Amino acid sequence: KDEESLAIWKKLGVLENHICFYGVNKNWWSRSGEPKNMPVGEIGGPDSEVFYEFTEVEHDEKYGKLCHPNCDCG
Numbered sequence: 001k002d003e004e005s006l007a008i009w010k011k012l013g014v015l016e017n018h019i020c021f022y023g024v025n026k027n028w029w030s031r032s033g034e035p036k037n038m039p040v041g042e043i044g045g046p047d048s049e050v051f052y053e054f055t056e057v058e059h060d061e062k063y064g065k066l067c068h069p070n071c072d073c074g
Contacts, residue, residue, distance in 0.1 A: 002027075002046040009048070026070050 001021055009019050021027070024034045030044025038044055049070070057074040059067035067073055 002048070005046065005048045020069050022070050 006016075006019060010016060027046055027049070028034060028044065029047045030038050030042055032038045032042060032044070035044065051069040053069075054074065059071065060073040063071055063073040
């Protein structure tokens with residue numbers, strides 16, 4: 001869990017219930033993808049993303065039963 005980013009977002013006034021954490025498959029950057037694929041010494045780490053809700057876009061259940069901020073449906 002990226003506690004440093006959590007503290008920064010909260011300091012900027014983002015409500016904690018609007019801050020979401022995801023696993024490395026959704027919230028990790030590196031040239032090699034997930035940490036298990038990274039060679040020793042490669043830079044990488046958790047990232048922060050900002051999501052906008054577009055209420056006119058309906059959730060597509062082929063991406064899962066429930067929609068969430070980092071859903072691939074839109």
